[in-house]
Amino acid sequence: MEKKIFEQMVKDAAASGNFLQKLLPFLKEHRKEKLPVIWIETNDSGDNNISLMNSTFPYLGQIFDDLIDLLYSNTMMAAQGKDAVFILEQAAKKYSGRYTLVVEGAVPVRDNGLYNIIYKTEQGDVTALEAVRELGKTAKYVVAAGTCASFGGPSAARPNITGSMSVQAVLPREVIRVSGCPINPDWLVGTLAHLLLYGRPELDDQGRPVLFYGFTIHRHCQRRSYFDTGNLADSLGDIRCMFSQGCMGPVTFADCPYRQWVDHINWPVKASTPCIGCTNPDFPDGSTPFFTPMPQKGPNELGPQTGGKNNE
Amino acid sequence: MNKKHLIFSPVTRLSGLLSVDVFLEKGVVREAKASSTFFRGFEWIMKGRQITDAVYLTQRICGICSLAHGAVSSYLVDKIYDNEISENAQYLRNIMFAADFLQNHIRHFYIFSIPDYVRMPSHPPFHGQNKADLRLDEKQNRSIAENYFEAVKASQRCHEILALFGGKAPHQHSFLFGGVTAAPTADKINRALALLSSIKEFIHSRMLPDTEIIAHAYNDYFTIGKTPPRLLSFGLFRFGPKNERVLWESGVLVNGRIKPLQPELISEEVTSSWFKQVETGEPIPDPRKPGGYSWVKTAKYDGEFVEVGPLARMLINGKYHGxxxxxxxxxxxxxxxxxxxxxxxxxxxxxxxxxxPFNHKKTPVRNSAVSITDAMRGALLHRAILTGEQISKYDVITPTVWNFSPKDQLGKHGPVENALINTEIPRNVPAETVLGRIIRSFDPCLSCATHVVTVT
Structure with missing residues (x-):
């Protein structure tokens, strides 16, 4: 398959919704092996792994069968305790230079990262900071899943007492940022499919795959005609443009209006609420107060978000 | 002095990060310490923000029970603005809340619990499964492992109902203060009914029979992992224009007697938690505190530990006898x-x-409020104090805090630690296998145990 055709399929997902179903026969035929994945959870709500389970075509079972070998996952692996640690160490060795490291969550750095311990051993505690730095060294790709991992997100929201940072801020190498609070499962599954088939996807200046984050919400919003004619909603629940209700669509890069959520059925503006800019580097501090129109959100009195900086 | 120290870490297949230290003597657990090993500090994050931001922001506390936080903070904001909730909004809110409950329970049973009891396929993420005490026959193993993947689809449909009205899931948008911003149109109701019909089919033809198979094959677990009979529920499914009624009653069950809930009897302490007590104001996070071993604080009701969750709700409401x-x-x-x-x-x-069905008033009539509900895992409380419409203080007490309370100042244990202590580990079975089953029956979610505490 041509890369161009693949990308077109992904972009057209709004029409069919099920582009990856079409892709699966191709994957089965041409693939030599699945993508080995080590998934580490750090400072996060666990919403991204729940959202992954909302993937349809491929459903989770198909993802395990055809797309990835999920070698380590705190949420889903059958093994536990020392067995799980052993599996992680073996996987990192066996697939050194070949595995994809998925990090779900921000990385606290204050007090040497003691605010987030991935697991404890007789030799000592392993913090998220150590795990991400170690596993990041020998990964082929590093993928930040969700806005906390991508930019700090809610975990790094002011006053950020744990010193939570993005994965990129603690790892001096390229990190593919699949932001969103949570990720739309298509964004992550599509990114992993791209890595398996073609390697690194084209990234925007924030390190996000262009094919999902290439345009603003505003550009593709179904309610754009209301905005263009100044027909703004009087309140939440109104059928008109949500700009007056705090919508961040004009400055938020994501394909929600096309792709939509949970089997491509709905998205926040369609539910007559504002987009709150959850894929943005300054989410949530740059979006609050959520229901105040953008021009009046004003300079952020809460101070700048500290977790989302690019790597020094 | 022949105690063997076992660090059970990570306890996988749950939400968040958990480690448990146990000390065994002649194959019996003598001491247990459950450590929640990550901290986010959400109550600090809430300070200085608009109170109306609470619904979307507090949903970010938890990925698997996000709407529970959205619901309880909506009730809280409703109180502050004295909103009137229409009948249609009451139904719609509870439909959405129920959808999130269903995905949680189905996912917990199959994705988190089933690999404790059923031989899974050998490919990742099931590789390295310990098979020392798996008791089902080949046919049962195969059928329940297949149902695991059907459960993935059924729980996706639960979230599809939630997103149908709520815009997305997790972290839905339309269940807000004042009601629900989405229109309950005939097509949506019809679609939700069709989705629900397939979910019910799954529950009755797969989940309930699978539960029975496991209960039968592992019937020794009717005596393993017992907690003292002290349970609490905040009630579930709020109705009424002021969210004043609960369909499933709140209450406290102690030694077979149900008493009415008195929220003023709730107390908290930080003896074994990683917080430094200060003279005035809130305790300060201190990951190096001597004697501390968890980010969860110790919560008590009337001076005693209590267990929360589906079992507490079902017992208190007379829907389960066990x-x-x-x-x-x-x-x-x-x-x-x-x-x-x-x-x-x-x-x-x-x-x-x-x-x-949405109508939110613009002027606050109160500058503080408390709201409660049961969430999937049990009792959930949000409390706010405002300056104008800005949050000056926001507290959250989550279900996990009740169940995973670390030791109090007298050295007494909370429900989960209590359930582990005195457990006999059979020969030839790894301790983790037995302990993991006990721990997961509480549906642990450490993502929720993320906040700074108020000790009064």
Missing amino acids: STSTMDRIIARSLETALIADLMEEWLLRLKPGPP
Whole structure:
């Protein structure tokens, strides 16, 4: 398959919704092996792994069968305790230079990262900071899943007492940022499919795959005609443009209006609420107060978000 | 002095990060310490923000029970603005809440619990499964492993109902203060009913029979992992224009007697938690505190530890009659799943097609409020103090805090630690296998245990 055709399929997902179903026969035929994945959870709500389970075509079972070998996952692996640690160490060795490291969550750095311990051993505690730095060294790709991992997100929201940072801020190498609070499962599954088939996807200046984050919400919003004619909603629940209700669509890069959520059925503006800019580097501090129109959100009195900086 | 120290870490297949230290003597657990090993500090994050930001922001506390936080903070904001919730909004809110309950319970039973009892396929992420005490026959193993992947689809459909009205899931948008911003139109009601019909089919033809198979094959777990019979519920499914009624009653069950809930009897302490007590103001996070071993604080009711969750709700409401063991917790959760699916159908049929049932008042009438509900894992409380419309203080007490309370100042243990202590580990079975089953029956979610505490 041509890369161009693949990308077109992904972009057209709004029409069919099920582009990856079409892709699966191709994957089965041409693939030599699945993508080995080590998934580490750090400072996060666990919403991204729940959202992954909302993937349809491929459903989770198909993802395990055809797309990835999920070698380590705190949420889903059958093994536990020392067995799980052993599996992680073996996987990192066996697939050194070949595995994809998925990090779900921000990385606290204050007090040497003691605010987030991935697991404890007789030799000592392993913090998220150590795990991400170690596993990041020998990964082929590093993928930040969700806005906390991508930019700090809610975990790094002011006053950020744990010193939570993005994965990129603690790892001096390229990190593919699949932001969103949570990720739309298509964004992550599509990114992993791209890595398996073609390697690194084209990234925007924030390190996000262009094919999902290439345009603003505003550009593709179904309610754009209301905005263009100044027909703004009087309140939440109104059928008109949500700009007056705090919508961040004009400055938020994501394909929600096309792709939509949970089997491509709905998205926040369609539910007559504002987009709150959850894929943005300054989410949530740059979006609050959520229901105040953008021009009046004003300079952020809460101070700048500290977790989302690019790597020094 | 022949105690063997075992660090059970990571306890996988749950939400968040958990490690448990146990000390064994002659194959019996003598001491247990459950450590929640990550901290986010959400209550600090809330300070200085608009109170109306609470619904979306607090949902970010938890990925698997996000709407529980959205619901309880909506009730809280409703109180502050004295909102009137229309009947249609009441039904719609509870339909959405029920949808999130169903996905939680189905995912917990299959994705988190089933690999404790059933031989899974050998490919990742099931590789390295310990098979020392798997008791089902080949046919049962195969059928339940297949149902694991059906459960993935059924729980996706639960979230599809939630997103149908709520815009997305997790972290839905339309269930807000003042009602629901989405219109309950005929097509949406019809679609939700069709999705629900397939979910109910799954619950009755797969989940309940699978629960029975496991309860039968592992019936020793009716005596393993028992907690003292002290349980608490804040009640579930709020109705009424002021969210004043609960469909499933709140209450406290102590030694077989149910007493009315008195929220003023709730107390908290930080003896074994990683917080430094200061003279005035809030305790300060201190990951190096001597004697500390968890980010969870110690929560008590009337000076005693209490267990929360589906078992507590079902016992207090007379919908389940059993004990407080590992298997009782699992069965109560499965039975509750079926009951909630029935309720949801009833509410969908009562919903009247119409415009968005949403009406939020603009002027606050109070500067503080407390709201409570049961969430999937048990009792959940939010409390706010405002300056104008800005949050000056926001507290959250989550279900996990009740169940995973670390030791108090007298050295007494909370429910989960209590359930582990005195457990006998059979020969030839790894301790983790037995302990993991007990721990997971509480449906642990450490993502929720993320906040700074107020000790009064």
